[in-house]
Amino acid sequence: MASTNTKSKEVIDVLNDLIETSKDGKEGFKQCADNVERSDLKTLMMDRAMECEEAASELQTIVQRLGGKPEDSASMTGSLHRRWVDLKATLTGESAQAVLEECERGEDVAKKIYEDALENQGMPHDVRAVVERQYQGVLRNHDQVKALRDAERAR
Numbered sequence: 001m002a003s004t005n006t007k008s009k010e011v012i013d014v015l016n017d018l019i020e021t022s023k024d025g026k027e028g029f030k031q032c033a034d035n036v037e038r039s040d041l042k043t044l045m046m047d048r049a050m051e052c053e054e055a056a057s058e059l060q061t062i063v064q065r066l067g068g069k070p071e072d073s074a075s076m077t078g079s080l081h082r083r084w085v086d087l088k089a090t091l092t093g094e095s096a097q098a099v100l101e102e103c104e105r106g107e108d109v110a111k112k113i114y115e116d117a118l119e120n121q122g123m124p125h126d127v128r129a130v131v132e133r134q135y136q137g138v139l140r141n142h143d144q145v146k147a148l149r150d151a152e153r154a155r
Contacts, residue, residue, distance in 0.1 A: 012068035025052035
């Protein structure tokens with residue numbers, strides 16, 4: 001591995017947090033897909049899981065390019081949240097509303113982590129552009145899940 005300076009190490013650390021967040025998102029969306037009965041929601045959640053995996057892969061490539069070792073797993077916090085989604089789905093009879101509420105909660109966390117990453121002033125412009133583009137996807141996911149949750153509440 002190439003040696004990295006302090007600035008690069010800080011950027012690599014930020015990107016590794018985003019990789020972990022993306023991996024959490026992938027697993028979280030898969031978990032939500034497993035816990036809803038509606039086929040349209042299952043498809044949407046699996047599509048979002050695939051997008052999160054693609055985001056993680058893109059960031060892993062950047063970390064390698066910067067001379068770092070990319071994160072390759074989801075976080076413990078994300079794992080605990082997925083267990084909560086399982087439990088809540090079981091207790092509520094796998095209601096779409098309950099699953100969407102937990103999915104939205106996960107997207108709230110992703111939004112915050114991406115926002116924090118974008119505050120990093122040392123991030124190279126090309127890397128920042130990737131993170132900003134991915135952040136727009138996180139916002140879209142959050143808003144879409146929230147709208148679906150609101151629609152379920154209105155039922």
